[in-house]
Amino acid sequence: MNITSTFPLRAQSCPDSLFMETETKTFTYGEWEAITKKAANWLLSFGQPGETVALTAVNRWESLALFCGAARAGWTFMPLDARMKEAEKEERLRMAVPRIFIGKEELEAVGEMILNTDPTDFCCHDEEAVFYSGFTSGSSGVPKQFARGHRSWVKSFEAGLSDFPLNGKEAAIISGPVHHSLFLYGAAFALYSGQKLILHEKFLPHQCARTMKNEKTFVFYAVPTMLESLLQMDLDLKGRGIVFLSGAGWTAERKREWMERHTNAALYEFYGASELSFVSYMTPDDYKRKPASSGRPSTGVTIEIRSGGRVVPTGETGVVYVKSPMLFSGYAMNGSYRMDIGEDGFYTVGDAGFMDEEGYLYIVGREQFMIITGGVNVYPEEVERVILNHAGVKEVAVTSIPDVHLGERIICFYTGTAKPSELQTYTKSSLSIEKVPRKWMNVDLLTYTTNGKIARSEVKRMALEAFK
Known part of the structure; x- marks a missing residue:
């Protein structure tokens, strides 16, 4: 069980069919199989299976060749964000100690070396072998290095084929950065399932719109900011497609607007994490019936909501535990x-949520970020979702500072044109008074981690400094 195990079959059955299209090069199924073998041999010339190759990953064919070559060679592929500061990159390299590090400026030369390397027939068949490693933002601000084995992603590919209306004939459009798990996964899924892969070097709304319009059927992977940009355009999508949305922050109203305006680009969403892969998913019908939910459990996934070591009743909030082959x-x-x-096979990343009577999951927030104010448990993400619905708000981050009477006082930082008094009134209309921020601050920008999440430790520091 290797994520590249389907490549040889397609190379034999349709070697001359177009498989991958990038802005500098195209590959047939036969050519990509050869590239993967060459990349594997190039890596093996530096060491044995079990080594790590780290690179500043940009959206070029060379990055994906190294990804596939590492998987076949039994190596671990570790992509780094090109936007990282030097200190951030060095910290991750010290943690991972890769055998090889390839900088952005070296990638093209490495690609030429791969093309000039003889192929190898060696392939790692250990399904538990680690082939991919990345970093999540730890609660203390220190990055945590995670790893995934072949079996977990192959099982997630199978779940995707089961849960979503895919047949392998779609063109997979990848325009988000491949250092991000979502977009790397989208590329890997296309390579595994045989979808034509279209790799854009970066997200340009007009380029993506043109590609979606020109393809007969497509799959487009997106985070909320990408779809927000596309909503500003007058899209005319002639082909039928699927848009896969992941990442918190897009409101139910904006999702509904997308579906009303783009009936040929059905919106599907999945909740998951780098540690969990798919947990639950939403279909267009689910948006109509349960717009606030995170959908039903993905194929092969069992979800339990626990508090104090026990499973809580339906509708009660607790910590989300997941049992899954992924x-x-x-x-x-x-x-x-x-x-x-645990011995029972369940794992949690600390998200808090509840299940309804029909088995739909609702994510409230991350347990580690929970605020206790006046004896009431408040999840920043819940408050942020409400505030983001205001037309005068672009970004929002909610945190707290110590308060002698309340325990914690809720603070909100935001960007946009809204006045604090407007937001105070608006938020009161949707949330109980305990959840409404006591202090508001309009800022020029908010800080995010390299994974695109709110840098909550930095927001907390800002609050403590601003409201001493």
């Missing part, structure tokens, strides 16, 4: 990967 291999600790999983 779980990660663990976090890096002292040269190996470990995960704190």
Whole structure:
């Protein structure tokens, strides 16, 4: 069970069919199989299976060749964000100790070396072998290195084929950065399922719109900011497609607007995490019936809501625990990967939520970010979702500072044109008074982690400094 195991079959059955299209090069199924073998051999010339190749990953064919070559060679592929500061990159390299590091400026030359390398027939068949490693933002601000094995992603491919209306004939459009798990996964799924892969070097709304219009049927992977940009355009999508949305922050109203305006680009959404892969998914029908939910459990996934070590009744909020064949291999600790999983096979990343009577999951927020104010548990994400619905708000981050009477006082930072008094009134109309921020601050920008999430430790620092 290797994520490249389908490549040889297609190379034999349709070697001359177009498989991948980038802005500098195209590949047939036969050519990509050869590239993968060459990349594997190039890596093996530097070391044995089990080594790590780290690179500043940009959306070029060379990045995906190294990804596939590493998977076949039994190596671990570790992509780094090109926007990282030097100190951030060095911190991650110290943690991972890769055998090879390839900078952005070296990638093209490495591609030429791969093209001039003889192919190898060697292929790692250990389904638990780690082939991909990345970093999540730890609660303390220190990055945590996670790893995934072949079996977990192959099982997630199978779940995707089961849960979504795909037949392998779609063109997969990847325009988000491949250092991000969502877009790397989208590319890997296309390579595994045989979808034609169209790789854009970066997200340009007009380019994406043109590609979607020109393809007979397509799959487009997106985060909310990408779809927000496309909503500003007068799209004319002649082909039928699927838009896969992941990442918190897009409101139910904007999702509804997308579906009303783009009936040929059905919106599907999945909730998951780098450690969990798919957990639940939403279909267009689910948006109509349960717009506030995160959908039903994905194929092969069992969800339990627990509090104090017990499973809580339907409708009661607790910590979301997941049992799945798609779980990660663990976090890096002292040269190996470990995960704190129970004997029953359930694992949690600390998200809080509840299940309704029909088995739909609702995510409230992250347990570690919970604020206790006046004895009431408040999740920043819940408050942020409400505030984002205001037309005068672009970005929002909610945190807290100590308060002698309340325990914690809720603080809100936001960008946009709305006045604090407007937001105070607006938020009161949708949330109980305990959840309404006591202090508001309009700022020029908010800080995000390299994974595109709110840098909550930095927001907390800003609040403590601003409201001493």
